[in-house]
Amino acid sequence: MEEVIRLQEQYYILAASSSADDRTRVLKHGDTFAVFGRYGDIVPFGLGEQGLYHAGTRYLSVFDLRLNGKRPLLLSSTVRQDNDLFVVDLTNPDMPLGDDAVFRRDVLHVFRSKFLLDSTCYERLRLTNYGRDALALTLSIRCTADFADIFEVRGMKRICRGRLLPPVSDGGTLVLQYIGLDDVSRQTRIQWSPPPDAIADEQAHFEIALPPQASATVHCTVSCETEQERVALKPYEDAFAVRRSELMTRRSERPQIETGNDEFNAWIGRSTADLEMMLTATAYGIYPYAGVPWFSTAFGRDGIITALELLWLDPSVARGVLAYLAATQATDVNPRQEAEPGKILHETRGGEMAALGEIPFGRYYGSVDATPLFVILAGAYYERTSDRAFIEAIWPNIEAALGWIDSYGDPDRDGFVEYMRHTPEGLVQQGWKDSQDSVFHADGSLAEPPIALCEVQAYAYLAKRRAAQLSHVLGHERQAAGLRDDAERLRERFETLFWCDELSTYVIALDGSKKPCQVRASNAGHCLFGKISSPERAAATARTLLADDMFSGWGIRTLGATEARYNPMSYHNGSLWPHDNALIASGFARYGLTAAANTIFRGLFDLSLFVDLQRMPELVCGFERRPAEGPTQYPVACAPQSWAAAAVFMLLQSSLGISIRAPQRQLVFERAQLPDFLPWVRILNLRVGDATVDLLLERHEFDVAIRVLQRSGDVEIIAVK
Numbered sequence: 001m002e003e004v005i006r007l008q009e010q011y012y013i014l015a016a017s018s019s020a021d022d023r024t025r026v027l028k029h030g031d032t033f034a035v036f037g038r039y040g041d042i043v044p045f046g047l048g049e050q051g052l053y054h055a056g057t058r059y060l061s062v063f064d065l066r067l068n069g070k071r072p073l074l075l076s077s078t079v080r081q082d083n084d085l086f087v088v089d090l091t092n093p094d095m096p097l098g099d100d101a102v103f104r105r106d107v108l109h110v111f112r113s114k115f116l117l118d119s120t121c122y123e124r125l126r127l128t129n130y131g132r133d134a135l136a137l138t139l140s141i142r143c144t145a146d147f148a149d150i151f152e153v154r155g156m157k158r159i160c161r162g163r164l165l166p167p168v169s170d171g172g173t174l175v176l177q178y179i180g181l182d183d184v185s186r187q188t189r190i191q192w193s194p195p196p197d198a199i200a201d202e203q204a205h206f207e208i209a210l211p212p213q214a215s216a217t218v219h220c221t222v223s224c225e226t227e228q229e230r231v232a233l234k235p236y237e238d239a240f241a242v243r244r245s246e247l248m249t250r251r252s253e254r255p256q257i258e259t260g261n262d263e264f265n266a267w268i269g270r271s272t273a274d275l276e277m278m279l280t281a282t283a284y285g286i287y288p289y290a291g292v293p294w295f296s297t298a299f300g301r302d303g304i305i306t307a308l309e310l311l312w313l314d315p316s317v318a319r320g321v322l323a324y325l326a327a328t329q330a331t332d333v334n335p336r337q338e339a340e341p342g343k344i345l346h347e348t349r350g351g352e353m354a355a356l357g358e359i360p361f362g363r364y365y366g367s368v369d370a371t372p373l374f375v376i377l378a379g380a381y382y383e384r385t386s387d388r389a390f391i392e393a394i395w396p397n398i399e400a401a402l403g404w405i406d407s408y409g410d411p412d413r414d415g416f417v418e419y420m421r422h423t424p425e426g427l428v429q430q431g432w433k434d435s436q437d438s439v440f441h442a443d444g445s446l447a448e449p450p451i452a453l454c455e456v457q458a459y460a461y462l463a464k465r466r467a468a469q470l471s472h473v474l475g476h477e478r479q480a481a482g483l484r485d486d487a488e489r490l491r492e493r494f495e496t497l498f499w500c501d502e503l504s505t506y507v508i509a510l511d512g513s514k515k516p517c518q519v520r521a522s523n524a525g526h527c528l529f530g531k532i533s534s535p536e537r538a539a540a541t542a543r544t545l546l547a548d549d550m551f552s553g554w555g556i557r558t559l560g561a562t563e564a565r566y567n568p569m570s571y572h573n574g575s576l577w578p579h580d581n582a583l584i585a586s587g588f589a590r591y592g593l594t595a596a597a598n599t600i601f602r603g604l605f606d607l608s609l610f611v612d613l614q615r616m617p618e619l620v621c622g623f624e625r626r627p628a629e630g631p632t633q634y635p636v637a638c639a640p641q642s643w644a645a646a647a648v649f650m651l652l653q654s655s656l657g658i659s660i661r662a663p664q665r666q667l668v669f670e671r672a673q674l675p676d677f678l679p680w681v682r683i684l685n686l687r688v689g690d691a692t693v694d695l696l697l698e699r700h701e702f703d704v705a706i707r708v709l710q711r712s713g714d715v716e717i718i719a720v721k
Helices: 150-154 236-252 262-278 300-310 315-327 352-356 370-385 388-406 454-473 477-498 523-529 535-545 578-590 594-608 647-656
Strands: 004-007 010-013 025-029 032-036 051-054 057-060 062-067 073-079 086-091 095-098 101-103 108-117 120-129 135-144 163-170 173-179 185-193 198-200 203-210 215-226 256-259 279-282 285-288 658-661 666-670 680-688 691-699 704-712 716-720
Touching: 025 073, 025 108, 025 262, 032 108, 032 120, 051 215, 057 150, 057 185, 057 215, 062 108, 108 236, 120 135, 120 203, 120 236, 135 173, 135 215, 185 203, 203 215, 236 262, 256 262, 262 279, 262 594, 262 647, 279 315, 285 300, 285 315, 300 315, 300 370, 300 578, 300 647, 315 370, 315 388, 370 388, 370 454, 370 658, 388 454, 454 477, 454 523, 523 535, 523 578, 535 578, 578 594, 578 647, 594 647, 666 680, 704 716
Parallel strands: 666 716
Antiparallel strands: 004 010, 025 032, 032 051, 051 057, 062 135, 073 086, 086 108, 095 101, 108 120, 120 215, 135 203, 163 173, 173 185, 185 215, 198 203, 256 680, 279 285, 658 666, 680 691, 691 704
């Protein structure tokens, strides 16, 4: 049965298999990632996403370990807190040996450890006999590679594919090969040490004899290669030392956060490790790939929002995102790619189907909000770093983005940024809620394009305000004044047409006839993030979003429970997204609504206690919180997902009211108010320009005490009550 189908131009991931296991284990390094079952295997059942992937292609689709032909019993498995190593403990089941003899369970311990480095999965298998008698057994590992493009794994059917070549084995090596229709020769090279006793039918067989209390070790490497890219392998211990060194170097360069709540510390620790794993080196700097498994590549919107969530702690991520997106900014009109001059990338893809043009996503620009968000990030980055030289370097890109907002982004010149797709293969909806049915009227009828989303107008407003500030810094005073005037005209027109007294919030959108879509949705909270709202309407919007039909107890739903298309199990029409909530909490804090921001903070903290590995997923279902129960998981949510992992840092920033004004050398805490689950927070090595500071923040009933533990360099610390 197919488990992923294409439905109305959307890729719908089915979850119909009774053997599906939502607790898969994920590793990632660079452009390589792996999704394993909890046994450490790669098997074709479940949701169908398991595999070893590189550059948009699945290089290993089956890696199945057996003992005397039987699957071992699982004792435990986990990915370590640093995301550097996947470890599995297994034991043998009861296995008949003939003549009524039985190889009794729980005698043999199998310990598996895996990590990724440089397009290769390294594994060490250690088998230990804890019995009183000698053991003789056959360890077998079946290996196959379908070389499926990630979009095939997601469900797209291709008219024809390339050629799978016969497997080649030589001593301790098995090579699986595929010649794609793009004329690229891809191969999976599997090497064992010691060599197997036999390799046949894509299976390696080891005959292992173990005296009592004795151990045997088998090493395996699985390398993803092409004719042009061959992997230079290292011994297991040396390769793992390189992997650890990378992590420790990154960690030493970033501020550290400690709190008086161990469970919150675990959430912070897992989120930090997830982000370290998702950050990928590019020619332009580090970039947070969006999510595993479906979005392990550069996405414009996701990268920008992740960078904004992390900006107060680590501005290097924002610099890498801005540089990458400036380099890939559209310069020509290409309807199939939804490209227009000045527009910022939606996503980029590698793999065979992208190379052949079977999908438009090799470089795709179908995102209405990435372009104003790019300008917002540039302005916020300058305020955080005072890095004028970098802003000057990308200023032509910022101006091109502003040009797109006023021209291609507003084709009817009504002052609002709107979208409609220009290719039948593209996304119907081009805001962050890009499901086909995510924008509709109160009666449930879908909105006709072109569509002007409420949050996109807020982004455009903030983009012009930020660009005006940058123009002033660069000495372009006339341009700065014009941008401020444009922003104010947009704000006034927005308040007139998007506010709905009946809903007590902003409508989700205007349709192609400028008719309001009178629907309560989380999009309105982003209008506070963009600071386009009046203080009175901001407070009313906050009350609406925290009412029972919007706030589930875990966080704010994407859609109100009374709306026509509400479904708590849908992707965008009633589910709950951590990054969405973090942006809304940031918006609350920008209007001094810190207590409201902390209501969201508390809900997501509680949610973090129930999710696997305390890893914040892409989304959860929007069911109402029930006493003594955890949230309802969304079965095909990406985890890790960068903007979900980074949400905790924006939530903490909103709670503490932190802003860093590098040009003025100021660290500001505005109306700081820690939630009740955080008695204190310690922030170490926080950089402001060339200065660093260590801080201790302690919660009081209506206030937060700020103590400076260490200060190096010139930085002023300001507390606004």
